[in-house]
Amino acid sequence: VTGRLITESPVPALLSVAAETDTLVVGTLGLGRAAGVLVGSVSLRVAGRAPCPVVLVRAGRSAADEHLPAAPGLAPDEIPSIPYRAVVLGLDVDSACDEPIGFAFEAARRRRTELRVCHVHEPDGGAGPEGAAAAEHAVIALLRPWHEKYPDVSVATTVTEGRAGDELVRATDGAGLVVVGRRISGSRLGERLGQVAHAVVQHAECPVAVVPHD
Numbered sequence: 001v002t003g004r005l006i007t008e009s010p011v012p013a014l015l016s017v018a019a020e021t022d023t024l025v026v027g028t029l030g031l032g033r034a035a036g037v038l039v040g041s042v043s044l045r046v047a048g049r050a051p052c053p054v055v056l057v058r059a060g061r062s063a064a065d066e067h068l069p070a071a072p073g074l075a076p077d078e079i080p081s082i083p084y085r086a087v088v089l090g091l092d093v094d095s096a097c098d099e100p101i102g103f104a105f106e107a108a109r110r111r112r113t114e115l116r117v118c119h120v121h122e123p124d125g126g127a128g129p130e131g132a133a134a135a136e137h138a139v140i141a142l143l144r145p146w147h148e149k150y151p152d153v154s155v156a157t158t159v160t161e162g163r164a165g166d167e168l169v170r171a172t173d174g175a176g177l178v179v180v181g182r183r184i185s186g187s188r189l190g191e192r193l194g195q196v197a198h199a200v201v202q203h204a205e206c207p208v209a210v211v212p213h214d
Helices: 010-018 041-047 076-081 098-111 129-149 164-171 195-203
Strands: 024-028 054-058 087-090 115-121 155-161 177-183 208-213
Touching: 010 024, 010 041, 024 041, 041 054, 041 195, 087 098, 087 164, 098 115, 098 129, 098 177, 098 208, 115 129, 115 164, 129 155, 164 177, 164 195, 177 195, 195 208
Parallel strands: 024 054, 087 115, 087 177, 115 155, 177 208
Antiparallel strands: 054 208
C-alpha cells in the first residue's frame, strides 16, 4: 500500500490516476434511497470519464458486507472464510462487449461465488413469448465462450421485460457487486453514464463497477 497527496481538484486528480491503473475505487455518500440522489458529483463525473473500470462503494460499508450473513459473535478474522455474495452483471445483448463481461466473470472467479447475469428487454408490443425466447437464446449464445473460459464459475441467467435500470437495481438485492458497462465514443456523450448505468449507480445498495468499452 502506498499513499500520494495530490494538490489538485478531485476530478482531474482521480482521472489522472485512473490513466495509470487497472481499477479505480471511489467512495460515495450513502444517503438512502428516499433521498433520490445517492452519489456525489465527483464520483459520477469520474465514473463517466475514467478510462479504466471504476468501482463505487457506499459510505458505511464494511468488509463483512461483501459476504453472506454470518453467525452472531463471529470474530473479524473469521469473516474471509464466509462465502461472498453473488456478482450481478447487467447484460445488453444488442451492445454487449467483452470488457464488462470479462470483469464480471473475473470478479466472480476471485470471490468463488455465483455470477448472476441479468438481461432486460423493453416491452415488445405484442411479440410476447417469442421475444423473450429470442432474448434468452441470444444471452446463452453470448455467454457460451465465457463458460468455456471460466468453467469454475457458476452462472445463473435471468431475462425479464421492463425498464432496464429499474429491473437491474432489483436484481442487485443481496448482491455483493453489480457490473455495468459504459460506452466510450469520440463525442462528449462518451464522457457520461448511460441511463441504465446512471440508475444503477444512483440506487443500487451494493458496490457498482462501471466498466468502459468501445
